[in-house]
Amino acid sequence: MGEFWPVPDVLAYLAGHWSVVRSVRDLASGAEGEFTGSTSFHALETGGLLHHESGTFVWQGVARPAERTLRFLPGPGGTADVRFADGRPFHDLDLSSGRHAADHPCAADLYRGEFTVRDADHWRTVWRVRGPAKDLVLRTDYAREDRPDAPRTRTPTDS
Template sequence: MTVTVERFAGEWSIDRAIVDARAGLDGVLRGTARFDPTDDGGLACVEEGVLTFGGSQRPAQRRLLLQPAAGGAVEVLFGDGRPFYRFDLVDDSWSGEHGCGRDTYTVTGRFLGADRFEEVWHATGPAKDYRLTTTYRR
């Protein structure tokens, strides 16, 4: 496991703010993220929480895989192994991009100390215009 991937290992609380400009709705997700080692030197990330959005509450979860790549980069995969995005951790920050049809997802992230990091996702295109801001805390 590379030093880059190791920085994410462990259990984190999640506070995610959701702003959907297209729908004119805001929401939140609160829960946990657990980054556990995999047999191939990466991490499996499982997020679980409660999503409050559009007047309703429901359980939510997702699974991602973080794999060490050449030069200290990280390949992020969907839970089923499909490629999602790649990032390099530079000065405690990273960025990446994922194309999905005609929509584009961009992410910026940064560590705010050993026990906190945040990610900001922005999805734009003909079908999407929303921002997810997530703070992870140990």
């Protein structure tokens, strides 16, 4: 992938709207699926960001709406403590080097995630999921749809 882009403050970097494309591959069966949609990171009144993702997940030719919500809470030194919507811990996130690995045990399964930042507007996650009934790879690419710190410029299609 080349050089990683260091992020001194995860929450400041993630704030805003992102387009999302996720491939899902079941290594045991060979089945593949794809999620396309968007995600937004909005400030929580209590600090941190509320992450809401929504879109369409196509699995074995069947399209279904899909969404999820996570909470990204401030951690030490510009890191984040990522939690499920109900407050259960998910993983930590430190992008100060532009790259981070995290594990999340879930019942008999282990989710191992790798986060990489390519530049100011592109980042990726790859989750490898292994367990008695799971052998998956989930690869997600994020592309910024807006820049919270950049002035909006009008385009000819704006009204």
